[in-house]
Amino acid sequence: xxxxxxxxxxxxxxxxxxxxxxxxxxxxxxxxxxxxxxxxxxxxxxxxxxxxxxxxxxxxxxxxxxxxxxxxxxxxxxxxxxxxxxxxxxxxxxxxxxxxxxxxxxxxxxxxxxxxxxxxxxxxxxxxxxxxxxxxxxxxxxxxxxxxxxxxxxxxxxxxxxxxxxxxxxxxxxxxxxxxxxxxxxxxxxxxxxxxxxxxxxxxxxxxxxxxxxxxxxxxxxxxxxxxxxxxxxxxxxxxxxxxxxxxxxxxxxxxxxxxxxxxxxxxxxxxxxxxxxxxxxxxxxxxxxxxxxxxxxxxxxxxxxxxxxxxxxxxxxxxxxxxxxxxxxxxxxx
Numbered sequence: 001x002x003x004x005x006x007x008x009x010x011x012x013x014x015x016x017x018x019x020x021x022x023x024x025x026x027x028x029x030x031x032x033x034x035x036x037x038x039x040x041x042x043x044x045x046x047x048x049x050x051x052x053x054x055x056x057x058x059x060x061x062x063x064x065x066x067x068x069x070x071x072x073x074x075x076x077x078x079x080x081x082x083x084x085x086x087x088x089x090x091x092x093x094x095x096x097x098x099x100x101x102x103x104x105x106x107x108x109x110x111x112x113x114x115x116x117x118x119x120x121x122x123x124x125x126x127x128x129x130x131x132x133x134x135x136x137x138x139x140x141x142x143x144x145x146x147x148x149x150x151x152x153x154x155x156x157x158x159x160x161x162x163x164x165x166x167x168x169x170x171x172x173x174x175x176x177x178x179x180x181x182x183x184x185x186x187x188x189x190x191x192x193x194x195x196x197x198x199x200x201x202x203x204x205x206x207x208x209x210x211x212x213x214x215x216x217x218x219x220x221x222x223x224x225x226x227x228x229x230x231x232x233x234x235x236x237x238x239x240x241x242x243x244x245x246x247x248x249x250x251x252x253x254x255x256x257x258x259x260x261x262x263x264x265x266x267x268x269x270x271x272x273x274x275x276x277x278x279x280x281x282x283x284x285x286x287x288x289x290x291x292x293x294x295x296x297x298x299x300x301x302x303x304x305x306x307x308x309x310x311x312x313x314x315x316x317x318x319x320x321x322x323x324x325x326x327x328x329x330x331x332x333x334x335x
Contacts, residue, residue: 002026003232004077006062006110007084009033009042011188012125012179014049015225016081021052023229028075031084032061036091036098037189044332045186062106072113079232082110082124085155088190089129089294092151103155111166119172121235123228126160126176126258128217128299129153137266138217138300141178141250141258150294160258167254173236174255177228180262180301184221184321185328193322196276196284197329206273206284210291214269215298217262220321223314227261230310250305262301263314275318279326 003020007013008029020027029049033039049055060067062084086092086102107124114122131139133147148154163174183193199206236257242248250258273284291297307313329335 001078002028002075004071004075004080005029006080006082007031007125008049008057009046010083011045011186012182012221012224012228013083014045014186015184015221016083016228017049017055019225019229021049021055024054026054027052028056028058028071028077030058030060030062030071033059036086036088041186041189061102062109063101065105065109068109068113069116072117077117078120080110080114080119080122081228081232082107082122085125087152087188089150089152090292091190093293096151099151099155103152104158107159107162111162111172114172115166115170121173121175121232122163123175123177123232124159124163126178127153127156128178128180128260128262128301129296130157130160130178131299132296137298138264138302139178139260140302141260141305142248144249149296152294164252164254164256167236167252167256171255174257175231175236176258177231178258178260178262178301179224180217180219180260180299182219182221182224183325185325187221187325192272193276193325194329196273197280197326200276200280200282200284201335204285205287208269208273208286208288209295210269210297211288212268212270212273212286213297215266215300216269216272217264217266217299217301218272218318218321219261219263219301219314220316220324223263223316224261227306227310227312227314230312231259231306234309257309259306259309260301260303261306261314262299262303263316264301264303266298266300267318272318272322275322276326278319279323
């Protein structure tokens with residue numbers, strides 16, 4: 001298949017692109033290579049992809065309203081994996097307009113490209129953050145998600161609503177994937193694992209928010225990539241049994257779907273730190289802080305829908321995943 005991957009130089013984008021290329025797909029990857037974090041890491045990821053003869057990279061911003069339609073018209077993609085977005089809950093408190101430009105304007109450009117290009121299936125990145133203030137665990141796609149607690153989360157919920165509209169109006173099959181705390185080799189420098197390992201190797205304190213009373217459904221990158229590719233191959237379908245009198249957020253009369261991808265095994269933050277300490281062979285100096293605005297105390301994914309649809313559920317343990325990240329970090333940075 002000929003597949004567009006947006007955000008191909010990103011953490012998740014690189015891993016998914018590698019998986020698609022390994023099975024013989026043709027991939028066009030786009031990314032704007034912005035400086036939200038060190039662009040050198042993005043370039044290094046691209047260097048892993050460029051040797052593949054079925055991969056081509058185009059430096060392009062999804063918010064470019066003129067260039068995106070041209071790309072779709074020329075390339076005639078069969079399927080699209082849309083991962084490009086302004087990431088980060090905390091950064092949205094300082095730079096909200098970046099999220100509007102990339103996550104909202106950029107997403108409608110991709111939807112329009114898929115619509116006019118007659119794309120067979122659009123798979124896009126949503127986020128566990130859409131569950132916001134929900135306290136019922138585990139988080140289910142059947143739960144209401146109308147109470148986001150960050151602008152980042154609000155843009156991801158908006159993406160789901162926008163996708164539903166295009167599925168309804170234009171019969172465009174769309175699947176939104178709610179990622180739960182993705183980690184692993186080649187990860188983002190603004191995420192906890194990267195920050196913790198870097199600080200500990202430099203013998204600096206690590207910031208532990210909410211005084212360590214956090215639980216996260218940490219999901220290893222290989223599990224995410226496997227889930228995304230399986231979903232890509234299974235087009236979203238309309239639910240003939242959808243009842244508009246009792247609407248289910250996870251269902252629709254249109255070819256629309258949202259799915260959780262998480263490990264379904266939340267880990268205490270302090271246990272996560274212990275796994276890092278074990279992998280590094282040293283103790284962390286902990287700087288305890290209150291909860292940050294826009295954050296939530298716990299996440300846990302109900303993955304029954306993913307398993308039913310694809311036959312797959314993430315299962316990599318934190319001990320294994322963290323040790324693989326530490327091995328990559330030491331090799332990449334030579335420390």
